Structure formats: C-alpha cells, structure tokens
Amino acid sequence: MNEIPLGLLFTLLGLLIVISAFFSSSETSMMALNRYRLRHQAKSGHRGARRAADLLSRPDKLIGVILIGNNLVNILASVLAGAVFTHLYGDAGVFYATGVLTIVILIFAEVTPKTIAALHPEKVAFPASIILRPLLWLLAPAVWLVGSISNGLARLVGVEAGEESEAEHLAPEELRTVVFESGALLPSKHKGMLLNVLDLDQATVEDIMIPRNEVVGIDLEASGEAILQQLAESSYTRLPVFQGDINRVVGILHLRRAIQILRNGPEDFDPDQLKPYTDEPYFVPEATPLPTLLMNFQHRKRRMGLVVDEYGEVMGIVTLEDLLEEIVGDFTTSPVPGEEDEIVEQENGWYLVEGGTSIREINRTLHWELPTDGPKTFNGLAMEHLENIPDGNISFFILNYRVEIVEMSDKMITRARVKQMDRQASPQS
CATH class of the missing domain: 3.30.465.10 (Uridine Diphospho-n-acetylenolpyruvylglucosamine Reductase; domain 3)
Incomplete structure (x- = not known):
C-alpha cells in the first residue's frame, strides 16, 4: 500500500467508519422499534414499516447480515489504519493505529450512531431497510452459513431461532402498564375504561350484586291493590316476581308488558295474571367472573340475573347496568328519584x-x-x-x-x- 497516496487511504478509512456507523445504527434501531406500532404502520401501508417488519420476521438473518457487514468493515478499517500509521511512524505505527482507531470507532461508529438510533429508531430503521434488504440477498450464502452454526449452538441451550418470542405478547399487567403510561395519547376517561376492562377478571358477581335485602320485587301473595301501586310507582324497568319469598321466584317482569294486564281496568286485576307475562329467571352463581357474566348476558340476551350461592339460595340480583358501571363508571342518573347517595x-x-x-x-x-x-x-x-x-x-x-x-x-x-x-x-x- 506504500504506492497509494495517504489522502486516498484516509478517505477510504473515513468511508469505512461511516459504513460501520451505518451497520451499528441499523442494528440498534431495528431492535428498538416498537413492534406493535410497527405492525400498525405496516398494515396502514407504510413502505418503510413493511420493509422493517419483513426483516424483523427473521431476526437471526437480520442480525447475521448486519454483523457480517460490520465486522468486515471494521477489520478492513483496522488493516488500512495499520498501513497508514506504519507508513507514518514505522513499526510503532501499529500501536498508534490500535489506540486511535479504537477511540474513533467507539465514538463515531458505535456510541454516537447507536445513541441516535435508540432515540429515533423509526427515522433510522426505515431508510436503513432499503439497503439491508438487498444486502441480505447479496450476502445470503454467508448469512446462511453463519446462521446455521449459530442456530445450532442456540438449540443446545433450548432456543429455537424460528419460534415466536415471548416478548411479542403482553401479559395483562404489562398491558395495564402500557395503558396507564400512555399519557396524553389517550383521554383520561378512555384510559380509565380500558383499565376497568382489564380489572374485570379480578371481580366476581358477588362483588357487584345488589344484596337480597335491597332487592325490589313483586310478591304475588301481596294484595292486588299493593301490587298495582308498586307497578305504578316503580322506577325500575324489570322486577323479579316471586311467591312469598324470593327463593320461590316465578320470573322477571318487564313493566312494559304489565300494561297489557291493566287494559281491562284495576277492578279485574288478579296477581296471578302476571305469571304468563314473566320471563324465565336466569340464575348466576355468585363466584362467576364478570367477563363470563358479560358473555352470558350477551349470549342469552339477558339484562338481569338472580345470584345464588352454593346451596341454591338467592343472595341478590345483578343487572347489566351494574356490570357496565364497572367499565364506564357510575351513571349520572339514579334509578330511584330522591334516593340518598351512598x-x-x-x-x-x-x-x-x-x-x-x-x-x-x-x-x-x-x-x-x-x-x-x-x-x-x-x-x-x-x-x-x-x-x-x-x-x-x-x-x-x-x-x-x-x-x-x-x-x-x-x-x-x-x-x-x-x-x-x-x-x-x-x-x-
């Protein structure tokens, strides 16, 4: 290399440092990409996101091409630096080249580009994917050889390169942290609703039911006059109908259907006339998780259930409104006018x-x-x-x-x- 001008050697050395910085920043930016945001951008048609997602689908190949390129460049840079400094300082130039090149690579090809890539992964990774894709094809034989050896070593410790990483999935508590720390990206009301949905698994029907002593229902053994007054003054849309005791429930009466009974006038009213207009009661075990209750309400087209314990005794009732309040919070209106706040x-x-x-x-x-x-x-x-x-x-x-x-x-x-x-x-x- 003594015949090559020093100016050209320094230029080539600087170019190799830039290429090394490219590989270093590419590696960091690719690994730092938010996978969920990347998938959303790729589905939205973002070309850079699609290229990056395709490269990340096989991280072993991606890391292989980056490291092969980076090591080739760094080795070539060390050879050039040794030649330059040997030409300038003789045999001592090798030591100078080692010290100077180590500092230059650390600052300009490692720390600085990786820091920038970690802070702005998308701005670095998306343009870098334009170069990495053809490089992956160009260096395919070397990547395959290196990948085969490294994957074989990985299998020895029980790691399969093609298997889906656990990091691709979020546990409920991890998802809760993501929602909680979303900041201004989500309105506080929406954030609270999402957190409440995640908390549904921690509650059962027993936690939200209306206890038996507070249940308002129609006792068919009461007088006709008392029942008619209760129907006229009730603030609830649905009422359980029972015979003397709520454990002897007959069904659930929708007050809209009760109007048909009163067409002939209150003089001809008989409490037993309510029975044909009631719906079959839906019984819910008190230990039922709230997500299960929600699915059952939806599947059975129900809005009210009678809560029973392990002995079959009615402990109270649970309504769709009680369940929705666990998600959206308390409704602004009270079902009973004049009822005192709890x-x-x-x-x-x-x-x-x-x-x-x-x-x-x-x-x-x-x-x-x-x-x-x-x-x-x-x-x-x-x-x-x-x-x-x-x-x-x-x-x-x-x-x-x-x-x-x-x-x-x-x-x-x-x-x-x-x-x-x-x-x-x-x-x-």
Whole structure:
C-alpha cells in the first residue's frame, strides 16, 4: 500500500467508519422499534414499516447480515489504519493505529450512531431497510452459513431461532402498564375504561350484586291493590316476581308488558295474571367472573340475573347496568328519584358512607385502596375488623382510614364517616 497516496487511504478509512456507523445504527434501531406500532404502520401501508417488519420476521438473518457487514468493515478499517500509521511512524505505527482507531470507532461508529438510533429508531430503521434488504440477498450464502452454526449452538441451550418470542405478547399487567403510561395519547376517561376492562377478571358477581335485602320485587301473595301501586310507582324497568319469598321466584317482569294486564281496568286485576307475562329467571352463581357474566348476558340476551350461592339460595340480583358501571363508571342518573347517595362528601376530607356500600364502589369513587379480598360491603369490612357488633358510636382505624360510626342498627353499621389519613400518622391496624 506504500504506492497509494495517504489522502486516498484516509478517505477510504473515513468511508469505512461511516459504513460501520451505518451497520451499528441499523442494528440498534431495528431492535428498538416498537413492534406493535410497527405492525400498525405496516398494515396502514407504510413502505418503510413493511420493509422493517419483513426483516424483523427473521431476526437471526437480520442480525447475521448486519454483523457480517460490520465486522468486515471494521477489520478492513483496522488493516488500512495499520498501513497508514506504519507508513507514518514505522513499526510503532501499529500501536498508534490500535489506540486511535479504537477511540474513533467507539465514538463515531458505535456510541454516537447507536445513541441516535435508540432515540429515533423509526427515522433510522426505515431508510436503513432499503439497503439491508438487498444486502441480505447479496450476502445470503454467508448469512446462511453463519446462521446455521449459530442456530445450532442456540438449540443446545433450548432456543429455537424460528419460534415466536415471548416478548411479542403482553401479559395483562404489562398491558395495564402500557395503558396507564400512555399519557396524553389517550383521554383520561378512555384510559380509565380500558383499565376497568382489564380489572374485570379480578371481580366476581358477588362483588357487584345488589344484596337480597335491597332487592325490589313483586310478591304475588301481596294484595292486588299493593301490587298495582308498586307497578305504578316503580322506577325500575324489570322486577323479579316471586311467591312469598324470593327463593320461590316465578320470573322477571318487564313493566312494559304489565300494561297489557291493566287494559281491562284495576277492578279485574288478579296477581296471578302476571305469571304468563314473566320471563324465565336466569340464575348466576355468585363466584362467576364478570367477563363470563358479560358473555352470558350477551349470549342469552339477558339484562338481569338472580345470584345464588352454593346451596341454591338467592343472595341478590345483578343487572347489566351494574356490570357496565364497572367499565364506564357510575351513571349520572339514579334509578330511584330522591334516593340518598351512598357516599356523600363532607368537610376536611371526610365522607359519609352507607354501611351497605360495596368496597369496590368506595374505592372506585374515591380512588382509595380499602381491602377487597374479604367482605364485600363497608359494614362487613368494619365488622370483620372489630370482630363484634359495636355497642355505640365509636372511632377506629382500618389501615390508614379513620372510621367514625354515625348510625347503628341492632345488626349492622348503617352509616359512618370515613377519612383517609396520612400513612405515617395513622396507627397500625
């Protein structure tokens, strides 16, 4: 190489450094691409995304062509650098070439291009795919040879190059993190709905049902006058119809169908006339997961189910509205005009809570973290914590939540004031 001008050698050396930087940035940018965003762009017709997705379909071949090219360039650069510095400094030039070339490659062919590629993977990977595709075809024999050897070694440790990576799929908790950290890309309301959908698997029918003591229904053993008044004043569209006790349920009555019964006037009304107009009751085990309940409602075209325990006793009812509220939040209108809110905000961070309010409802409304793995209502949680029925209006802590009983009945806490306290200031429960 002594006959080649130094200027040309330096030019060739600089060109090799640029090519090395290309391969380094290509590798980093390809591996840093968001696979889900890439698939969306490819399906939308983006050419660069399609090329990159095609290259990434076999990452072993992609990495093979990049590393073959990068190593060839770096080896050739080291040969040229050795020749240049030997020409300038004699035998000591080899040591100078090693030190200078190491620094130059690290800065200009490794760290800098890889940093840029990691920060802007799409801007680097999509143009780079134009060159990598023909290179993959051109270097196919070398890529096949290297790939065969490396894949064989990978099989020795139980890795198959062609198998789909676990990183291609997101676990529910990982998907929850993606939604939670989406920032301004998703409106907060939509983000909350998506998170609620992901949380459905963690709840059962028992968590959202209306308890038996709060169920409003039609007792056929009541007087005709009382039933007619109940039909006229009911704020619910569907009512369970039973014979004396809700465990002896006859069916579900839609009030629109009840109008047909009253055409002949209230004088001729007989409670048994309601039976032919009722729909067959749909029974739901209390341990049914909410996603299963939603699919069953959709499949059976139902909007209400009677919740039963393991002994077949009716524990309450669950409606499609209760289920939808788990996803979209509470509806703005109350089904019963004048009904008192279960959670009422007061001064200084206090809230007045009805004893029968579900723990999930409190947590969802106030963004609290009361335990949900035990009792389902606030009264049940307080009773479990106290381990008895309190004699009067007492004050106590559940975790970092201060509770002051406001109203008691013989069997339960009917109303209490609750406030979330500082964790450091609250006593241990």
